[in-house]
Amino acid sequence: MSDPLIVKICGIKTLDLLETTIAAGADMVGFMHFQRSPRHVSIEDLAGLISAARGRIESCVVLVNPDNSCVAEVAALGPDWIQLHGPESPHRVEAIRAEAGVEIIKALPIGSADDVAHVAGFLDVADRILLDAKPPKGADRPGGLGESFDWQLLKALDPSVPFMLSGGLTPDNVAQAVREVRPLGIDVSSGVETAPGVKNKMLIEAFIRNARSAV
Numbered sequence: 540m541s542d543p544l545i546v547k548i549c550g551i552k553t554l555d556l557l558e559t560t561i562a563a564g565a566d567m568v569g570f571m572h573f574q575r576s577p578r579h580v581s582i583e584d585l586a587g588l589i590s591a592a593r594g595r596i597e598s599c600v601v602l603v604n605p606d607n608s609c610v611a612e613v614a615a616l617g618p619d620w621i622q623l624h625g626p627e628s629p630h631r632v633e634a635i636r637a638e639a640g641v642e643i644i645k646a647l648p649i650g651s652a653d654d655v656a657h658v659a660g661f662l663d664v665a666d667r668i669l670l671d672a673k674p675p676k677g678a679d680r681p682g683g684l685g686e687s688f689d690w691q692l693l694k695a696l697d698p699s700v701p702f703m704l705s706g707g708l709t710p711d712n713v714a715q716a717v718r719e720v721r722p723l724g725i726d727v728s729s730g731v732e733t734a735p736g737v738k739n740k741m742l743i744e745a746f747i748r749n750a751r752s753a754v
């Protein structure tokens with residue numbers, strides 16, 4: 540039997556959409572805490588979302604190069620995971636994991652074979668790796684851009700690496716991605732939206748259905 544696929548829906552902003560995501564059968568939900576994101580959620584709203592998710596779906600707060608006070612404030616809310624989506628070094632990831640006391644996803648941008656080789660430096664300091672597209676020059680944020688990358692590059696990745704695939708996934712391409720890349724999990728944001736930050740119930744349901752059909 541194949542391993543179960545972890546499905547993460549990122550950029551949920553409201554309790555209604557959290558309920559939709561749980562009912563659709565996702566395993567993880569991502570809440571953005573980054574001012575420049577169209578999916579940004581305040582600390583006050585994060586508290587309510589994390590508490591509503593607890594014990595029902597794994598929660599993950601996505602941060603970009605956070606300082607220690609931001610890490611402490613978020614960790615105090617008790618998410619299951621913190622995802623680091625900025626240029627954090629392995630040393631900084633290790634320090635944040637120790638400070639926060641929660642599991643860490645380290646997101647890494649992939650655009651070349653060198654980027655794939657760079658993954659090895661994070662395996663001892665993060666609990667899971669999320670491979671995303673490299674943002675285009677001039678982008679105002681490092682993720683959630685609906686950009687995909689060449690999945691063939693991942694053929695060079697050590698198969699024991701616990702990674703999730705993201706970047707430009709949609710209900711239309713997710714089954715092919717799962718069959719070709721065989722990731723531990725998948726993550727989506729733009730592909731289940733009708734406009735930046737506007738999630739759609741039918742797209743979330745179709746994404747999860749199509750992803751699971753490929754396992």
Ligand SMILES: O=C(O)c1ccccc1NCC(=O)[C@H](O)[C@H](O)COP(=O)(O)O
Pocket residue numbers: 549550569571573576577578601603624671680681682683684685686705706707708726727728729730
């Ligand atoms: O979603 C954002 O706005 C965002 C902003 C800054 C850093 C990370 C961000 N998203 C993190 C994610 O995990 C996204 O799901 C991932 O980048 C894939 O996004 P997409 O290509 O839009 O599906």
